[in-house]
Amino acid sequence: MYNEKNDAPLRIALTKGRLEKNTIALFEEHGVDCANLRDKGRKLVFPLDFGNSIVAEVLLVKPYDVITYVEHGFCDLGIVGKDTIMEHGKSFYEVADLGFGKCRMALAAKAEYLQNPEQFYHGYGKKVIATKFENIAREFFAGKQKDIEIIKIEGSVEIAPLLGFADGIVDIVETGTTLKENGLEVLENICEISARLIVNIASMKMKNNKIDSVIKKLGL
Numbered sequence: 001m002y003n004e005k006n007d008a009p010l011r012i013a014l015t016k017g018r019l020e021k022n023t024i025a026l027f028e029e030h031g032v033d034c035a036n037l038r039d040k041g042r043k044l045v046f047p048l049d050f051g052n053s054i055v056a057e058v059l060l061v062k063p064y065d066v067i068t069y070v071e072h073g074f075c076d077l078g079i080v081g082k083d084t085i086m087e088h089g090k091s092f093y094e095v096a097d098l099g100f101g102k103c104r105m106a107l108a109a110k111a112e113y114l115q116n117p118e119q120f121y122h123g124y125g126k127k128v129i130a131t132k133f134e135n136i137a138r139e140f141f142a143g144k145q146k147d148i149e150i151i152k153i154e155g156s157v158e159i160a161p162l163l164g165f166a167d168g169i170v171d172i173v174e175t176g177t178t179l180k181e182n183g184l185e186v187l188e189n190i191c192e193i194s195a196r197l198i199v200n201i202a203s204m205k206m207k208n209n210k211i212d213s214v215i216k217k218l219g220l
């Protein structure tokens with residue numbers, strides 16, 4: 001039976017930057033030629049041959065946009081960090097943990113609090129937390145019944161406690177170098193993070209064969 005949607009090309013949104021190198025490595029390890037992605041210049045869309053007559057259109061975009069494209073069905077598949085999924089994700093299938101882009105989400109504050117982390121919550125007035133991950137922070141503190149104010153900062157959040165604008169941060173810790181070089185320490189781990197493969201809900205039905213084929217091709 002003719003199925004128009006199923007005959008449309010498969011579209012995949014990839015996170016540019018941090019996860020890009022590992023994503024290309026995963027694809028190449030499973031025989032997907034990524035020469036055009038490696039030599040991308042200023043191009044933003046790339047055809048990638050996943051075998052089985054599947055040539056997907058691959059987009060390199062910012063993390064939050066991977067979620068937007070997949071949720072709205074502009075893309076069928078996406079590769080994005082669990083941090084972005086937790087912060088912004090609503091409705092799609094999360095089908096695989098890709099095992100790279102590993103880091104953790106943590107509450108960090110000035111190193112002096114490490115001696116006695118409980119001290120962090122003591123004292124008068126509310127504690128101010130600077131973070132790019134408002135929703136994750138809000139959920140983390142919700143169960144603690146502490147007086148917390150969460151302030152959204154777009155990047156380099158370590159500056160906030162360093163200069164006294166905030167008491168702590170909720171942020172990604174990978175090597176720990178950024179914290180260390182700014183006199184901060186992890187007080188509490190919130191969760192482990194890694195890259196995930198996500199699939200649009202309708203695409204999973206309409207383009208099941210192609211999606212299955214790509215997932216198998218990647219050894220997932």
Ligand code: PRP
Pocket residue numbers: 154155156157158171172173174175176177178179
């Ligand atoms: C992330 C995160 C930390 C840093 C942690 O920032 O927000 O600042 O990486 O990495 P580390 O533990 O290996 O030092 P990113 O580089 O993504 O940029 P940003 O600060 O502009 O968000």
